[in-house]
Amino acid sequence: MKFHYTAKILRLCLLLIPLMGIGQNLDSLEQALKKQDITASEKIKLYDDLSWFYNSVDVKRSLTFGKKGLELAKKNGDKKMEATFYRNMGVAYFMGSVYDTATIYLDKAKPIALQLNDYRMQASIYNTYANIYRVQSAYDKAIENYLNAAQVLETNKDLHKLTLVYSNIGGTYQIIHNYEQALFYLKKAEKLAIQNGDDEGLVSVYISLSDIGLYNDIPKEESISYAQRAIELCRKIGNKFSENKALQTLAKIYYHHDDYDKAEPLALQSVSQAKKLGFPRLIAEGLSLVTSIYLYQGRYTESIAIARETLKIDSTDTNISISVYSNLAQAYAYLGNPDSTQTYLNHYRVTVDKFANQSYQSSLSAMEVKYETEKKELKITALEKQRQLYIWLGIAGTVILLIALAFAFIRYRLAVSRRKLAEKEKQQLEQERQLVAVQATLDGEAAERSRLAKDLHDGLGGMLSAVKLNLPQLKGDAAVLETIDVNRFQKALGMLDDSIQELRRVAHHMMPESLLRYGLKISLSDFCDAIPAADFHYFGDEARLPEKLEIMVYRCIHELVNNALKHAEASHINVQLIQEDDRLSFTVQDNGKGFDQHTATEGMGLHNIRQRVEAFKGQLNIYSTPKGTEVHVELELTQTEQDD
Numbered sequence: 001m002k003f004h005y006t007a008k009i010l011r012l013c014l015l016l017i018p019l020m021g022i023g024q025n026l027d028s029l030e031q032a033l034k035k036q037d038i039t040a041s042e043k044i045k046l047y048d049d050l051s052w053f054y055n056s057v058d059v060k061r062s063l064t065f066g067k068k069g070l071e072l073a074k075k076n077g078d079k080k081m082e083a084t085f086y087r088n089m090g091v092a093y094f095m096g097s098v099y100d101t102a103t104i105y106l107d108k109a110k111p112i113a114l115q116l117n118d119y120r121m122q123a124s125i126y127n128t129y130a131n132i133y134r135v136q137s138a139y140d141k142a143i144e145n146y147l148n149a150a151q152v153l154e155t156n157k158d159l160h161k162l163t164l165v166y167s168n169i170g171g172t173y174q175i176i177h178n179y180e181q182a183l184f185y186l187k188k189a190e191k192l193a194i195q196n197g198d199d200e201g202l203v204s205v206y207i208s209l210s211d212i213g214l215y216n217d218i219p220k221e222e223s224i225s226y227a228q229r230a231i232e233l234c235r236k237i238g239n240k241f242s243e244n245k246a247l248q249t250l251a252k253i254y255y256h257h258d259d260y261d262k263a264e265p266l267a268l269q270s271v272s273q274a275k276k277l278g279f280p281r282l283i284a285e286g287l288s289l290v291t292s293i294y295l296y297q298g299r300y301t302e303s304i305a306i307a308r309e310t311l312k313i314d315s316t317d318t319n320i321s322i323s324v325y326s327n328l329a330q331a332y333a334y335l336g337n338p339d340s341t342q343t344y345l346n347h348y349r350v351t352v353d354k355f356a357n358q359s360y361q362s363s364l365s366a367m368e369v370k371y372e373t374e375k376k377e378l379k380i381t382a383l384e385k386q387r388q389l390y391i392w393l394g395i396a397g398t399v400i401l402l403i404a405l406a407f408a409f410i411r412y413r414l415a416v417s418r419r420k421l422a423e424k425e426k427q428q429l430e431q432e433r434q435l436v437a438v439q440a441t442l443d444g445e446a447a448e449r450s451r452l453a454k455d456l457h458d459g460l461g462g463m464l465s466a467v468k469l470n471l472p473q474l475k476g477d478a479a480v481l482e483t484i485d486v487n488r489f490q491k492a493l494g495m496l497d498d499s500i501q502e503l504r505r506v507a508h509h510m511m512p513e514s515l516l517r518y519g520l521k522i523s524l525s526d527f528c529d530a531i532p533a534a535d536f537h538y539f540g541d542e543a544r545l546p547e548k549l550e551i552m553v554y555r556c557i558h559e560l561v562n563n564a565l566k567h568a569e570a571s572h573i574n575v576q577l578i579q580e581d582d583r584l585s586f587t588v589q590d591n592g593k594g595f596d597q598h599t600a601t602e603g604m605g606l607h608n609i610r611q612r613v614e615a616f617k618g619q620l621n622i623y624s625t626p627k628g629t630e631v632h633v634e635l636e637l638t639q640t641e642q643d644d
Helices: 026-033 040-054 059-076 079-095 099-116 119-135 139-155 159-175 179-196 199-212 220-237 240-256 260-277 280-296 300-313 318-334 338-355 360-384 388-477 483-510 513-518 520-529 547-566 604-615 639-643
Strands: 534-540 573-579 583-590 619-625 628-636
Touching: 026 040, 040 059, 040 079, 059 079, 079 099, 079 119, 099 119, 119 139, 119 159, 139 159, 159 179, 159 199, 179 199, 199 220, 199 240, 220 240, 240 260, 240 280, 260 280, 280 300, 280 318, 300 318, 318 338, 513 520, 513 547, 520 534, 520 547, 520 573, 547 573, 547 583, 547 604, 547 628, 604 619
Parallel strands: 534 573
Antiparallel strands: 573 583, 583 628, 619 628
């Protein structure tokens, strides 16, 4: 199964104020700054142009001109330009993937923009906030800020700037697989862009439409056409950043359709270009695509190397991390490295769980309804100031809106039901895959323990026993020994007896023969009898269970008892096993010093126990106080296990 992450890799969106035309010459602008006869206002404007243009070309230079412009704007008391430079620097830090600092500068720009009632500045700030939240996978907050930007522009009838905002909203819905809403906003954006001759807006729309085709049954040729048109427009307007995004998208289309020979050179070209541009996120996205291509070409070692490089560049993006961890786990699995496979499967699971949120889509839809409702309320307020006829029209419109919302709600509920069913199926598949991996690990461990126990007992144990049998013969045949030599000889015999006993004890604990022959009750009773502080109690049916299950239970109890003795310093341990027709449970109690479950870190031993129990779909609960600790495990027995 491919891990298609295409729609999840974020496209850093173009911002509201367009870049300067291709005819503008940066060198001439910088030369203009050196002129002696320019005024402070002209100099501020040049700093603004340079800082804004460079934010998609060279972040460091953008920040340099932004800081100089900010200092001059403050000196001249120009509040509007002060807010402008705060906004410019926020955008630059965002493009450089320094999101905390970007937010700080946007927070400084926002109150000034609100005070000056500068709606374009407000919309640009909201849009940048949304971009930050989107790359941080906080899609609910991203949608909220995009809608704020859209409302500001719609109120002021600024249709030109709406193109990019609609495109960004569509792109965000696309990431969360809400393709119906995504296409709705993208088509709105495309219509506005064509109407206004907005090439920048069309680039963003075409990239999204080519990407969305991978998941919405759009023909391959149509997706390729959108990506190629985006690349041509980017080269026409000189936007290297968006050209790189379009290039990546084209590579992803070929990758999605298993045409790796065409996908690989395009992906490598995008990485090379991204490194020249110096944007960490672009580099990480390109490398993530390359590692996926190598994986499905069977080039596992190269895939692993590129994946590690990707994590070093940018491991903060959830979608990139999920894709890379998945590729690493698969590559190591194909190379026959179960330890590394399990490690990256754990990273994958933790990353997915961290950002899972079942109420996620519901929050987004609620915000959109709120946004649409606020627009209708503004229209109703305007109509109330007109003649009585318009009031009745407003009422009729409200009734129609309520009916539409009712239909939308019903449709939404159906969509939620389908999504929850799909998520449940996905979780079941993930659990089954983890179960196979853990079972394989347990089987390997059991086989290795059995082999080592047999080698120790039959091999080394037999050799020591033979030595012991030959030593008395040596004593009788030897010459008269002095008293001190006799003592040493007897001491050596005693040490040899101890060694044989210790070897048998180690071999027994690695794979108890009583467990394989007689089952859990006898083997656990022998184990607890050997420990003075431990008592064993057994209740229920003594029927044998599957060998894997018996070994798992024995190992868990063995580890828990050792933990109680070693870490809890317990003087008394109570082990209880209950076996019924449909379930098996065991409890290990101790009177040790306990631990704080809220602050203590779960050790490797307890982590392994939890993993073993989960592999058999069991439940593990821990209760700890300063007076002792109790660990309880419940396992459901299927009909197959009972028959075994």
